[in-house]
Amino acid sequence: MPLTDEELAALPLSPAGRLAAEAMLADQRLLRAHDLAPSLNLIHDCQPDPAAGPVPTDVTSFHVDSAPVEVDTWLCTYLGACSEGLANEDARRKVEVPEIRAQLLMEYGGADDEGFAEFLHEHSYDSHYAPRPGAQPYAFGRFALWRIATRWPGSPVPPCVHRAPVNRPGNLACC
Numbered sequence: 001m002p003l004t005d006e007e008l009a010a011l012p013l014s015p016a017g018r019l020a021a022e023a024m025l026a027d028q029r030l031l032r033a034h035d036l037a038p039s040l041n042l043i044h045d046c047q048p049d050p051a052a053g054p055v056p057t058d059v060t061s062f063h064v065d066s067a068p069v070e071v072d073t074w075l076c077t078y079l080g081a082c083s084e085g086l087a088n089e090d091a092r093r094k095v096e097v098p099e100i101r102a103q104l105l106m107e108y109g110g111a112d113d114e115g116f117a118e119f120l121h122e123h124s125y126d127s128h129y130a131p132r133p134g135a136q137p138y139a140f141g142r143f144a145l146w147r148i149a150t151r152w153p154g155s156p157v158p159p160c161v162h163r164a165p166v167n168r169p170g171n172l173a174c175c
């Protein structure tokens with residue numbers, strides 16, 4: 001549900017929530033001053049799906065954002081647990097893990113060919129990552145507005161692997 005500046009400013013919030021909302025409004029002003037068009041959406045329930053298959057595709061799973069054109073993701077946490085990142089060398093695409101790929105092939109019901117690659121892409125399975133053994137995710141922290149790289153054709157840098165915190169009452173994050 002879209003949330004306007006006025007609605008955000010009028011929300012009944014705790015002092016910490018008010019601080020977060022004020023920072024969110026200020027960040028939106030900053031983004032608009034850079035000719036960007038931020039929009040806020042109110043999402044109440046951003047939980048992992050317990051019935052998801054071998055590659056859950058919700059935002060609490062490590063993933064990269066992708067687009068057919070050049071674009072960045074702006075990410076910030078304002079209250080509660082913050083988003084996390086994973087260095088590219090610490091991340092492995094889940095579709096490249098043999099056991100997971102085998103399960104996805106069964107779901108696809110065909111050969112490991114171009115059609116399968118398309119299937120993986122259509123379902124965003126190819127955008128999700130598993131931490132390699134011993135990997136240490138890093139925290140983005142709160143109130144820092146991050147500009148992170150996405151996957152788009154021709155991007156000169158690898159995309160940033162990241163995940164949102166599991167939504168709990170009192171959290172206020174956006175990306």
Ligand SMILES: [Fe+2]
Nearest residue numbers: 059064065175
């Ligand atoms: Fe994302």
